[in-house]
Structures are given as C-alpha cells and as structure tokens.
Amino acid sequence: MQINTSLIYAQRDALTPILKPEIRIPWKILCYDSYCEKRLSTIYRVGDLREMCITLHFNLDQNRERLYGVTAIYFIQPIQLSIEKLVEDFNRDLYSEVYINFSSPIENNLLEFMAKELSKISGAIQKIQKVYQHNLDFVALNHNFFNLENQIVNGLFSIILALKVQPLILFQKNSKVELIAKELIEKLKILEFNSDYPLLAIILPDRDIDLNTLIMHSNTYGALLHDTLNIKYNKVKLEDQVYDLSPQYDNLWHQACNMALPDAIDKINTELNDWTSQYQQVSQQNQEISSALSAIDLVPQMNQQKKMVDSHLNLANQLTQITKQKSLDKFYQLGQSILQNDLLAINDYPQSEDNQIESSKEIDKLRLLILMLLNNYNQQEFKKFEQLFQIKNEKYQNILSNFKQRVASNQNNKQQSVYKSLFAAITSKMPNSGKGLLKNFQNFLLQRGKKSAIVQMLENLFLNELKIDELQSILTMYDSRVKNISRLEFGLLSTIKGILVCFCDGACYNEYAELNDFAKSINKQIIYGGNKIYNAEEFLLQFQ
Secondary structure, eight states: OOOOOOHHHHHHHHHHHHHSOSOOOSOEEEEEOHHHHHHHHTTOOHHHHHHTTEEEEEETTSOOOOOTTOEEEEEEOSSHHHHHHHHHHHHTTOOSEEEEEESSOOOHHHHHHHHHHHHTSTTHHHHEEEEEEOOOOOEEEETTEEEOTTOHHHHHHHHHHHHTOEEEEEEETTSTTHHHHHHHHHHHTTOOOOTTSOEEEEEEOOGGGOSHHHHSOOOBHHHHHHHHHOOBTTEEEETTEEEEOOTTTOHHHHHHTTSBHHHHHHHHHHHHHHHHHHHHHHHTSOOOHHHHHHHHHHHHHHHHHHHHHHHHHHHHHHHHHHHHHTTHHHHHHHHHHHHTTOOOOGGGSOOOSOHHHHHHTHHHHHHHHHHHHHTTOOHHHHHHHHHHHOOOOHHHHHHHHHHHHHHHHHHHOSSOOHHHHHHHHHOOOOOOOOOOOOTTSOGGGTSOOOOOHHHHHHHHHHTOGGGHHHHHTTEEEEETTTTEEEOOOTTHHHHOSEEEEEETTOBOHHHHHHHHHHHHHHTOEEEEEESOBOOHHHHHGGGO
C-alpha cells in the first residue's frame, strides 16, 4: 500500500466530520480559538465552510451576539484559557445547541473543571449534544510540509494517525531529541497498527547537525518570499493586500515554491501566456449557442486562474525589486563560497552608496558573519568583513557576540562537540552542480548550492551501504511493527514507502526545497517540517 494522501487532504478528512456532523439542521456557526484557527485557515476558505452549511464563523476572542435557536460547533484546544471562554459563552446563553470538539485528548482535570463550571449554569449541560476528542495537533502548510507549533510529540502522533502509516522512528543517540523520540514511542506503543498500512521512516535529527541552512541566503521562490515578506500560515501581506498561498487553491504556488527564483518567474510568465492564449481563443469562438455556453462555463475558472497569476506577478515583482536592492543574489553567492571554504575578497561585497539601502542589509550582513563563524572561516578575513559591515543594530550586535562566544567555547573544548562528531559521522562532502545564465539574473541564483547536512545524512542512511555500521552506533531505530528497537540495515529504502523529517528546533523553506529535490532523486515522498517554521531573522533573534 502506498502513502496515497497528502497532509492537507488527511487534515481535511479529519476536520470535515467536525464541521459537517451528521445532524439535520439548515445552518450552523463555528467557534474556534486561535490555536485551531490556524489549522482551519490553511485547509478551508469561506466558500468551503458555506458548502458545509456554516454561515458564520468566529474566534472566541470576538464579540458575539446571542443567536437564539442556533447550533454552534466549537473547535478548541483543550487548555484552561479556551475552556474558560467556552464556559463564558454558556454563561451568556449564546447558542441553543452545542457540539464541542477538542483538537487533542483533554486531560481529566480539565474535563472535570469544565463539567463543574457548566453544572453551575442553568440548562448548560442539556445544550451539549456531543463532546469529541481528536488528534489534530499539526498545521498542514503544503501537501508535504507541516508546522507543529511546539506540540512536537502530539503533532507527530497526529500526523501518523492522519496518514494511516506504520512508523519507523530514527533518532540520534545522546542528543537533544532523544527524550522527545522516547515520549513519542511510548504513545505509539498503545496503538495496534494495521499491517496493511505503508511503512513511513520518521527521522528526528538534532538541529545542531546543521545551523547553516537556517541562516544562509536561499535562491528559491518560497524561501526568498519567507525571508523578505514573511509567510504566516500560507498568508503573505504586501502593502494592504493579503495573498493566500494555500496550495490546494493555488497550483502555481505548489509548483513554483521550491524553484529557483528565475525559474519560478519563468513559470509565472508561462502561466500568464497560457491564460492569455486561452482568453483569446475563447474570445474568438463563433457565436453558436454551444460555443457560447462552453465559453460561459469557462469564465469562473479563467477568472480564478487570472487572479492567481496576478497574485504571483505582484509577489515576484516585489521580490525581484528587494533582491536587486539588497543584492540578495550576491549574498547567496557569498554564503555558498563560505560553505565551500573559498576565500572572499572585500570587493566581492556590493556596497551601496545609499545609506538607507545599506542599513536595510544589516540582517543579511549578520547572517554572512555568522556563517563565517560557524564554518571556521579565516579569523583575519572575518575581522575585515566585520569592520566593513559595521553592524549598528543593538539586537544584531548581541546575536553576533553570542555566536562568537559559542564558537570560542567549542574551539576551546578539547573533546569534539556533539555537533561536530555527529556531523562528521553522518555527512560527507558532496559535489555541486549548477545551471546556465538566465536573462536579467546572475547565474548563481540558478545554481544548486552545497548539499545540506540532512540531505547528506539521508543519502548515507538510504544509499550508502558502507555507512550503515557507522550509523548503527549513532542512530536508534524503533519499529512500530514489533514495538521494539530494531537493528539498522542497508536496504531500508526499498522497504519504506515514504520519509518524514522533523526538526524539533526549527525548520525552514530553504531545507524544504532541498528535501523536495532529494525526494525526486530517490522517487520517494518526503514530508518535512518542525516545531516552528523560521526565516533567518526569526531564528537568529532567539540568540540575542
């Protein structure tokens, strides 16, 4: 059996019974807390809710009027704050019938608290039709991309149930993720998996094997967009316009997200040309009734297609302007040179005469300096760039000082750090490849950079028979089929139907793009995500 679903469709399959319960009512309303709103926002649009007879939907924090005779569906996280807001709604007698859905199993003490508080309100208990507990602790950002919002164990457990798979859990011994892995394994031991379910290898690497990928500049459309305009739960705000990048509605985003920016722009232009050609063809159709009716049927689809293309034209135009203004293509090239241990020259950096533009590059300069520190760059050359860049932002100065101290501490330690030993054992140097020049763009925006640590790790795990014994001493594998630790053996790739990679200390669009490319090379589905999806600035601000 293949893994024949996506995270989005799996999430939708789990959410639909909540939103469309088997009750005969003409219409209903939906109430949710902020936590559950994120799960809904990447899966449904308002039109979808209307099709399920949900005419109104509210966040619990919104002011709401009493609606007599109305059935309300609640979808909330089982935490004290959300339950208190639920009780307050009963106290205000807002709705006549209520269905309560918790995003994950509720703890007994909270259930008792809710029952006790509701028992104090006249008629409240009678209004409750059903109470459900679900396992929906993940946000599906794409068919193979997720955000666990720090609910790591519950989130991975939810994904395993949603995808209907038998998991193999692989994690690094003596690492920060070991406790998380063991907690997940304990939850899985209570389940009996269908032997027909496909086998999914779940890799839980320590973030320390690779900080470079979170910090370095990228060349892909999605990563650059997240870096510059900050994608929040598939929404991007540009001036006063909010763009929805949910892939089930935006096929262009689904296809172009992980492309190099020039290739993505080419794809957007191709879509525009295809739309223009179709529009001209429809316009030139003769006036026969059958042709006219056929053209009318195409109008809604063509309007939606044009709206999608226009959205990406606007975003790509803005992204191109920012890339040129801040020389992000050059920062990408400099970052790749650092990873290759190439010596940089001061005049490699394109300094602007405009102080305002130069000031806007401070985060980019900081990222480059930290890459130098992480990769043991020549100290004298580092100081030259540090003096040239003159970081003025106090937060950024603190971050840089923090990294200097961390690197110095590691260098002074006689024993190798966990990071270095794991990195040396699991990864290896790989050759790079590139593509040719595309008009109006530097060729290095099209080049593939050095393979990240996680890609090298997966190559050694699944493709390099010589590394298996070495990896056996570093990795632990739990097999849900036998409910026990199993020995790592070569040939695992032919047994599994897919791979899930989860970083418990941050994931990013840059890594997502790399793993998508690797998935194509091995002809396996790879699902990727983490406790949070960071852009470089968000990640670095944790170190101030």
